[in-house]
Amino acid sequence: xxxxxxxxxxxxxxxxxxxxxxxxxxxxxxxxxxxxxxxxxxxxxxxxxxxxxxxxxxxxxxxxxxxxxxxxxxxxxxxxxxxxxxxxxxxxxxxxxxxxxxxxxxxxxxxxxxxxxxxxxxxxxxxxxxxxxxxxxxxxx
Amino acid sequence: xxxxxxxxxxxxxxxxxxxxxxxxxxxxxxxxxxxxxxxxxxxxxxxxxxxxxxxxxxxxxxxxxxxxxxxxxxxxxxxxxxxxxxxxxxxxxxxxxxxxxxxxxxxxxxxxxxxxxxxxxxxxxxxxxxxxxxxxxxxxx
DNA sequence: CTTAATGCAAAGGCTTTGCAGAGAC
DNA sequence: GTCTCTGCAAAGCCTTTGCATTAAG
Numbered sequence: 001x002x003x004x005x006x007x008x009x010x011x012x013x014x015x016x017x018x019x020x021x022x023x024x025x026x027x028x029x030x031x032x033x034x035x036x037x038x039x040x041x042x043x044x045x046x047x048x049x050x051x052x053x054x055x056x057x058x059x060x061x062x063x064x065x066x067x068x069x070x071x072x073x074x075x076x077x078x079x080x081x082x083x084x085x086x087x088x089x090x091x092x093x094x095x096x097x098x099x100x101x102x103x104x105x106x107x108x109x110x111x112x113x114x115x116x117x118x119x120x121x122x123x124x125x126x127x128x129x130x131x132x133x134x135x136x137x138x139x140x141x
Numbered sequence: 142x143x144x145x146x147x148x149x150x151x152x153x154x155x156x157x158x159x160x161x162x163x164x165x166x167x168x169x170x171x172x173x174x175x176x177x178x179x180x181x182x183x184x185x186x187x188x189x190x191x192x193x194x195x196x197x198x199x200x201x202x203x204x205x206x207x208x209x210x211x212x213x214x215x216x217x218x219x220x221x222x223x224x225x226x227x228x229x230x231x232x233x234x235x236x237x238x239x240x241x242x243x244x245x246x247x248x249x250x251x252x253x254x255x256x257x258x259x260x261x262x263x264x265x266x267x268x269x270x271x272x273x274x275x276x277x278x279x280x281x282x
Numbered sequence: 283c284t285t286a287a288t289g290c291a292a293a294g295g296c297t298t299t300g301c302a303g304a305g306a307c
Numbered sequence: 308g309t310c311t312c313t314g315c316a317a318a319g320c321c322t323t324t325g326c327a328t329t330a331a332g
Contacts, residue, residue, distance in 0.1 A: 026287065026330085045322075060289040065322060081222040084297080086321065099264070102271055110262060119255040120277055123240070127279035130243055134275050136261055138268035167305090167312065186297075201314040206297060225322080227296065 009037055021074040031056040032067045036077060036091040042107040044086045080107060082135060097134035110136065150178055162215040172197040173208045177218060177232040183248040185227045221248060223276055238275035251277065 009017070014033045015025035023029060035051045036043065043051070049064045059067075068089055071077045080088040082100045088107055095112035117132055150158070155174045156166035164170060176192045177184065184192070190205045200208075209230055212218045221229040223241045229248055236253035258273055 024286075024331095028288070062290070062323080063288055066288085069323090079225070081225060084220070084222060084228045087225045097261075099268075101265075101268060108265065114260040114262060116257070116259040117275060118257040118259065120238075120275075121251060121255060123277075123279060124242075124249065126281055127240075127242065128282040130278040130280040132275065132277050134258060134261075134273065136264075136273050137271040138264060139271040140267060141269040165306095165311075169313070203298080203315075204313055207299095207313085210298090 021076050023074055028059045028063050029067050042088040042090050099136045099138055101138045103140045162217050164215055169200045169204050170208050183229040183231050240277045240279055242279050244281050
């Protein structure tokens with residue numbers, strides 16, 4: 001899967017991006033965003049917590065959770081649900097789907113450009129489309 | 142969505158079905174299965190617990206969880222992940238996908254017969270297909 | 283100063299586990 | 308009697324919340 005940016009975003013670019021989403025770019029938020037956008041990947045909250053702590057200054061777990069929640073709410077990132085154990089946070093903002101390796105617990109992107117989902121019945125009355133997620137579950141053979 | 146059987150299964154039919162999956166049909170297991178198959182629906186563990194307690198003899202929460210886990214393992218039912226808060230247990234055993242009303246937290250089946258997912262890239266090396274889940278997320282308008 | 287953000291620890295919700303007692307054969 | 312299942316309560320895990328402290332303007 002190609003990265004969704006290249007080269008890596010600078011701190012200033014990150015800050016701008018946060019501002020564009022109406023998010024005040026504090027040190028912690030910028031560091032979390034940097035981690036999320038550094039490489040195309042799917043992180044659990046725990047992984048973000050560890051990775052930020054390693055690469056940058058320490059950020060508390062509460063702030064990690066609150067910030068991830070804020071980013072999701074502002075649609076900077078999205079959540080992926082494939083497992084009851086934990087939520088994945090996905091920083092690929094382009095339309096895409098996922099392979100999920102059920103044994104390794106790994107998510108991989110599938111570009112939405114190549115995928116067609118057809119034949120979905122009319123939406124129930126009073127609703128509108130919020131998104132279509134395709135999860136291709138894999139097992140090792 | 143049409144029910145996946147009709148009329149309702151008798152206790153004996155349920156027991157047979159459990160045996161076919163290699164599950165010893167105890168009272169609790171049969172009652173839980175009856176609840177799950179009574180109508181086409183998606184239950185949280187909590188809902189199964191309450192519904193069984195109301196309709197049948199009481200079953201402990203531990204047994205509900207253990208039994209649901211057993212049923213999933215034996216592929217009598219499947220889990221659906223759409224929300225971090227809880228797992229849905231789905232007793233529709235035919236291939237199908239889901240609408241998910243994000244505001245009401247309601248799942249509705251989409252028959253797989255009508256849906257085509259095309260253009261999925263080749264599976265990663267060493268893996269085989271375990272299933273394709275399509276979740277059509279809806280919001281109220 | 284005043285408002286917003288952070289961090290710690292405690293609380294919460296869902297789920298699993300340990301283990302003693304009940305049931306099946 | 309032996310093996311399995313059940314149920315309670317305790318523990319576990321991920322996540323959220325309350326609240327005092329710190330940072331920002």
